[in-house]
Amino acid sequence: MADVLIQSVTKRYGTVEVVPSLNLEIPEGSFTVLVGPSGCGKSTLLRMIAGLETVSDGKIFIGGTDITHTAPSQRGVAMVFQSYALYPHMSVAENIGFGLRLAGMGKSEMEGRVREAADILQLGPLLDRKPKQLSGGQRQRVAIGRAIVRKPKVFLFDEPLSNLDAALRAQMRVELSELHERLGSTMVYVTHDQVEAMTMADQIVVLNKGHIEQVGAPMHLYNAPATPFVAGFIGSPKMNFLQGPKPWASAPQGALIGIRPEHITLSQTGGQWPATVRHVEHLGGETLVHLDSECVGSLTVKVTGDLSAQAGTTLHASPRPEMLHVFTDGQRVSA
Amino acid sequence: MPTIFKGRSQELAMLFPAMACLVLIIVVPFCLSIGFSFTDQRLMPRPIPTRFVGLTNYERMFADRLFWQAIGNTVLFTVLVVPFQLMISLCVAMALNAAIPFRGLFRTVSILPLLLPITVVVAIWAVLYRIPTGPLNTIYQLFAGPEAYIDFVGGSDTAMVAIVVLSAWATFPYQMLIYLAGLQDVPGDLYEAAELDGATAWQRFRFVTWPCLRNVNIFLLIITTIQALKLFTQVSVMTKGGPNGSTTTIIYYLFQQGFTSQKIGYASAISVFFFIAVTTIAVLQRVFLKNEGEQ
Ligand SMILES: Nc1ncnc2c1ncn2[C@@H]1O[C@H](COP(=O)(O)OP(=O)(O)OP(=O)(O)O)[C@@H](O)[C@H]1O
Ligand SMILES: [Mg+2]
Numbered sequence: 001m002a003d004v005l006i007q008s009v010t011k012r013y014g015t016v017e018v019v020p021s022l023n024l025e026i027p028e029g030s031f032t033v034l035v036g037p038s039g040c041g042k043s044t045l046l047r048m049i050a051g052l053e054t055v056s057d058g059k060i061f062i063g064g065t066d067i068t069h070t071a072p073s074q075r076g077v078a079m080v081f082q083s084y085a086l087y088p089h090m091s092v093a094e095n096i097g098f099g100l101r102l103a104g105m106g107k108s109e110m111e112g113r114v115r116e117a118a119d120i121l122q123l124g125p126l127l128d129r130k131p132k133q134l135s136g137g138q139r140q141r142v143a144i145g146r147a148i149v150r151k152p153k154v155f156l157f158d159e160p161l162s163n164l165d166a167a168l169r170a171q172m173r174v175e176l177s178e179l180h181e182r183l184g185s186t187m188v189y190v191t192h193d194q195v196e197a198m199t200m201a202d203q204i205v206v207l208n209k210g211h212i213e214q215v216g217a218p219m220h221l222y223n224a225p226a227t228p229f230v231a232g233f234i235g236s237p238k239m240n241f242l243q244g245p246k247p248w249a250s251a252p253q254g255a256l257i258g259i260r261p262e263h264i265t266l267s268q269t270g271g272q273w274p275a276t277v278r279h280v281e282h283l284g285g286e287t288l289v290h291l292d293s294e295c296v297g298s299l300t301v302k303v304t305g306d307l308s309a310q311a312g313t314t315l316h317a318s319p320r321p322e323m324l325h326v327f328t329d330g331q332r333v334s335a
Numbered sequence: 336m337p338t339i340f341k342g343r344s345q346e347l348a349m350l351f352p353a354m355a356c357l358v359l360i361i362v363v364p365f366c367l368s369i370g371f372s373f374t375d376q377r378l379m380p381r382p383i384p385t386r387f388v389g390l391t392n393y394e395r396m397f398a399d400r401l402f403w404q405a406i407g408n409t410v411l412f413t414v415l416v417v418p419f420q421l422m423i424s425l426c427v428a429m430a431l432n433a434a435i436p437f438r439g440l441f442r443t444v445s446i447l448p449l450l451l452p453i454t455v456v457v458a459i460w461a462v463l464y465r466i467p468t469g470p471l472n473t474i475y476q477l478f479a480g481p482e483a484y485i486d487f488v489g490g491s492d493t494a495m496v497a498i499v500v501l502s503a504w505a506t507f508p509y510q511m512l513i514y515l516a517g518l519q520d521v522p523g524d525l526y527e528a529a530e531l532d533g534a535t536a537w538q539r540f541r542f543v544t545w546p547c548l549r550n551v552n553i554f555l556l557i558i559t560t561i562q563a564l565k566l567f568t569q570v571s572v573m574t575k576g577g578p579n580g581s582t583t584t585i586i587y588y589l590f591q592q593g594f595t596s597q598k599i600g601y602a603s604a605i606s607v608f609f610f611i612a613v614t615t616i617a618v619l620q621r622v623f624l625k626n627e628g629e630q
Contacts, residue, residue: 050527050531051530051531052527052530052531071530072527072530072531073530073531073532073533073534074533077531078531079527079528079531081524081527081528083522083524085522085524085525085527085528087525087528087529087542087543087546088546088547089546089547089549090542098529098532098542099531099532099533102532102533102534102538103533146528146532150532
């Protein structure tokens with residue numbers, strides 16, 4: 001267990017700066033999730049921590065030690081790849097034990113460690129199989145097992161669940177969270193899926209074009225996004241940004257105003273914004289209603305239960321005023 | 336017509352020209368040589384008609400000391416050239432797969448031997464091997480004194496090695512290209528995972544590259560073996576099978592018997608034997624290596 005400290009780290013490919021001077025503290029034992037749109041530099045940052053990518057400028061510390069120029073295997077990190085990266089010709093047991101074998105660990109001790117990891121991940125019956133005889137979820141577990149046996153100070157995950165189907169993804173989210181509780185290790189997890197970020201993280205780092213938009217606990221980011229980018233990125237469906245010259249009377253001139261779909265109520269009879277229903281999505285427990293309003297442009301509203309509205313009919317949408325998010329010059333205006 | 340061919344007339348029509356050529360230039364002549372191998376057919380027509388001689392050609396072949404020497408030479412050549420050539424091919428492929436400067440240029444240059452006719456390659460190496468002042472002997476003289484030289488092509492101990500080296504050089508780019516394709520198919524993150532697992536460069540080769548090249552290796556082993564067993568041109572141009580028959584290969588011996596001595600019947604028997612031997616070796620390699628790899 002150790003904390004990770006990233007100090008003015010810069011990454012350049014030739015003349016292109018993909019990560020401009022970035023500072024970040026990953027507390028010991030935390031589950032930190034790096035999120036952001038594709039190409040924002042999440043993998044690059046993670047790979048710099050792993051040592052698979054050189055750092056152009058700045059320093060990285062793990063547990064107080066400067067490891068900026070240390071070989072990947074000496075950093076005390078283990079990484080789980082999106083593609084699993086299992087050695088195709090080795091059995092599950094050999095895959096998990098490979099790092100220990102290279103480190104010169106004795107056979108019996110190694111077998112013990114492999115078995116221990118296999119037990120945690122319920123891989124016991126599969127130890128003799130080859131990776132191609134496993135399902136995607138099982139392969140993912142082997143990849144995690146390979147990380148566990150090395151007892152790393154820091155676990156690094158690069159979109160580990162993106163190749164799995166939705167049901168398995170949901171299950172693995174829970175398993176990974178349980179694993180984190182059980183091991184208590186520092187974990188750094190890259191994803192572009194904000195649901196994974198919200199459900200698993202102690203700390204979310206929102207990246208955009210290589211710089212940090214905001215760092216904080218999931219609910220903090222949800223309740224008080226620092227920038228419109230974070231506001232739009234965290235939460236599903238996306239936050240509505242009101243259009244029109246002055247959509248909200250008490251807001252400052254030129255402010256950007258956002259309201260989450262779950263914080264708008266709909267009524268047949270009367271409300272703030274009359275709007276025409278464009279499309280209705282029935283999700284079972286809840287309904288998403290897409291509307292067009294003369295005053296504030298297009299809106300998405302999430303209502304619990306089923307709502308039988310026909311496209312083309314007019315409804316009245318009313319925001320909960322205390323839930324409005326106001327931004328000026330790209331920053332949140334408090335209160 | 337069998338049901339699998341039903342409604343496939345278009346495909347069959349497209350296959351036809353290639354199949355017809357194959358039959359005409361390979362299958363028919365081979366069947367003819369099976370027939371000839373039981374006769375005393377000569378290359379030039381003779382007044383006496385050709386006779387059926389039964390297994391005489393085969394009996395003679397198995398008792399022929401020169402035939403066995405040719406087999407020995409062919410096996411020796413194959414055993415030497417296959418590992419040597421595959422090793423060069425793999426080393427060059429790995430160098431060209433790494434992020435070296437001017438990689439594109441080196442890739443282009445390295446396939447040049449493939450573009451040269453084999454006779455030109457032999458001419459180049461004949462210059463390199465020349466006595467007493469060819470480039471290789473000039474280097475040798477730096478170590479062994481100004482008067483010393485090695486008669487690479489003329490010595491019965493060194494002639495086969497000389498042929499091995501030049502043959503490997505002449506055709507290695509083909510294997511190299513296939514290795515290069517194989518190397519590019521190895522997923523990059525396996526190397527990264529191995530690096531995190533603490534593997535050294537050698538261990539990354541041993542535990543990632545080499546096992547991932549397994550199928551490529553099997554394929555190359557088979558085709559390089561077949562290529563080696565067919566050795567002819569280099570010998571024919573450079574040593575004429577000598578000195579003392581030390582570089583006479585099966586195909587060269589067959590050629591001598593059929594076209595120099597005009598004994599087509601006997602040469603046909605050798606070619607039938609050669610065909611069976613090569614097929615058997617290729618099939619054995621395939622079966623043996625396949626079984627080992629499958630679980
Ligand atoms: N080897 C490279 N050379 C040049 N540019 C690169 C290289 N690798 C990555 N980049 C650039 O760096 C930026 C960040 O890439 P990175 O892979 O970190 O994105 P990401 O956030 O992980 O995206 P994704 O969600 O798609 O995986 C991208 O704009 C990418 O084009
Ligand atoms: Mg990525």
